[in-house]
Amino acid sequence: xxxxxxxxxxxxxxxxxxxxxxxxxxxxxxxxxxxxxxxxxxxxxxxxxxxxxxxxxxxxxxxxxxxxxxxxxxxxxxxxxxxxxxxxxxxxxxxxxxxxxxxxxxxxxxxxxxxxxxxxxxxxxxxxxxxxxxxxxxxxxxxxxxxxxxxxxxxxxxxxxxxxxxxxxxxxxxxxxxxxxxxxxxxxxxxxxxxxxxxxxxxxxxxxxxxxxxxxxxxxxxxxxxxxxxxxxxxxxxxxxxxxxxxxxxxxxxxxxxxxxxxxxxxxxxxxxxxxxxxxxxxxxxxxxxxxxxxxxxxxxxxxxxxxxxxxxxxxxxxxxxxxxxxxxxxxxxxxxxxxxxxxxxxxxxxxxxxxx
Numbered sequence: 485x486x487x488x489x490x491x492x493x494x495x496x497x498x499x500x501x502x503x504x505x506x507x508x509x510x511x512x513x514x515x516x517x518x519x520x521x522x523x524x525x526x527x528x529x530x531x532x533x534x535x536x537x538x539x540x541x542x543x544x545x546x547x548x549x550x551x552x553x554x555x556x557x558x559x560x561x562x563x564x565x566x567x568x569x570x571x572x573x574x575x576x577x578x579x580x581x582x583x584x585x586x587x588x589x590x591x592x593x594x595x596x597x598x599x600x601x602x603x604x605x606x607x608x609x610x611x612x613x614x615x616x617x618x619x620x621x622x623x624x625x626x627x628x629x630x631x632x633x634x635x636x637x638x639x640x641x642x643x644x645x646x647x648x649x650x651x652x653x654x655x656x657x658x659x660x661x662x663x664x665x666x667x668x669x670x671x672x673x674x675x676x677x678x679x680x681x682x683x684x685x686x687x688x689x690x691x692x693x694x695x696x697x698x699x700x701x702x703x704x705x706x707x708x709x710x711x712x713x714x715x716x717x718x719x720x721x722x723x724x725x726x727x728x729x730x731x732x733x734x735x736x737x738x739x740x741x742x743x744x745x746x747x748x749x750x751x752x753x754x755x756x757x758x759x760x761x762x763x764x765x766x767x768x769x770x771x772x773x774x775x776x777x778x779x780x781x782x783x784x785x786x787x788x789x790x791x792x793x794x795x796x797x798x799x800x801x802x803x804x805x806x807x808x809x810x811x812x813x814x815x816x817x818x819x820x821x822x823x824x825x826x827x828x829x830x831x832x833x834x835x836x837x838x839x840x841x
Contacts, residue, residue: 513556515544521556525549526767529557571831575628576709580798583706597655597739602724604708604799605739606632607657608693608785609669610645617660618649623725623786625801626652626707629698631834633710634785635804635821636681636691647672647693653704655739657726671696676833678826685763689806690821691785692833708787711802714824718790718802719746721772725783725805744772744788744818752817756808768825770803773817788820 511523523546544556569577597605604626609618622638632650639647649669651657676692699705711717724741747755752771753764765771772788788803803820823830 511546513544513546515556515558516542519558521558523547523554524557526553526555529555570712570827571835572710572827573712575707575835576798576800579707579709583701583798595740595742596736597724597741599655600704602655602739602741602799603653603704603706605652605655605724605786606634606693607651607726608632608634608638608647609649609651609661611648612645615660617662618664619645619660620651620657620726622647622784623805624650624693625787625804626699626705627710627801627830628707628834629701630695632693632695633801633804633823633830634691634693635806636677636689637683637686637806638785639675639677639691640681640683647675650693650695652699653702656737657739658737659726670699678829686807686819687763687766688768688821688826690804690823690826690829692830706798708789708799708801710827710830711790711800711824712827717746717770717822720744720790721746721788721802722791723772723783723786723788723805725786742774744774747771747773747817752819755817756819757816765819768822769806770820770822771817772803772820773815 513521513523515521521543529543541555543558546554546556548554606624606626607620608622608624609620611618622634624632624634624638627633649664649671651665651668652670654668672693673696674694676694678688678690681688681690701707721744722741723744724739726736726739749765749767749769749771752773755773770788783805784807786805787799787801788805790800790802801823803822806819806821808816808818
């Protein structure tokens with residue numbers, strides 16, 4: 485069935501309720517100044533994705549599909565007009581050629597991850613002076629030899645205990661340690677929290693952890709790629725983390741993995757616990773859910789990922805674990821920060837001058 489909208493004109497001006505002609509989805513339309521565009525749902529317009537933080541736009545409205553606004557998306561910002569390769573894609577190609585995927589034995593049907601199965605997983609540790617120990621409460625994803633992608637609240641929530649080390653190259657991470665292990669632990673130089681992150685409304689929940697020294701890549705330490713498509717998302721994902729595994733707050737030292745499935749923001753909002761203080765979900769966020777698998781406390785900052793895509797054999801990070809229901813495993817969706825919405829910010833810090841080459 486075709487979906488169409490009505491655009492109404494009087495002497496070339498948009499006037500509701502007068503002469504109306506049907507506009508099919510993907511029909512040609514025009515914005516101010518006769519700039520050609522294509523009718524798209526607002527959530528699928530690349531222009532909206534880049535200005536969404538300002539909460540307004542000046543695009544002509546084609547109509548509505550249910551409650552979803554349909555806008556005249558400018559042709560010059562349509563996905564087909566974008567450069568075919570951006571810095572993160574170049575980095576992915578470079579890493580894919582240098583580090584072929586580990587095809588060793590993996591327990592896909594179980595919960596425990598195998599050594600080398602997730603060579604980009606990082607456990608982020610903060611130092612508690614009073615107890616004289618490091619605690620690992622968040623995960624992250626290695627995306628270059630010097631940077632780890634994580635959630636902003638992993639740094640802000642524990643303001644008095646900033647992230648000090650990143651543990652890489654092992655799937656076994658205890659909740660706390662007394663001293664660092666030079667084989668696995670890397671000192672943190674700086675944490676870049678997204679400038680528009682707001683703890684109160686949980687938006688722009690993304691951060692970059694810069695390591696003191698570049699890591700040496702090998703079979704158990706390798707970077708992951710970033711998902712760059714802002715218009716469509718995969719339907720099935722793999723998640724991983726060292727967070728809680730039951731309602732009693734227990735954790736396992738061995739990295740856990742599981743599968744979840746994409747859920748629309750509309751349906752996600754309906755299934756999240758009601759909270760009057762919680763702002764509406766934005767197109768900078770993603771949702772995923774599964775009846776038997778869920779991320780939980782301690783999994784924040786970890787990856788929502790797709791393995792072995794059509795463009796690369798490396799893992800592709802689509803989202804970063806942000807927040808979910810207070811009760812894990814309740815069949816309620818989890819909210820993730822959409823990586824593709826922050827590529828300009830990420831690339832400007834990690835690869836300012838294609839420095840991966």
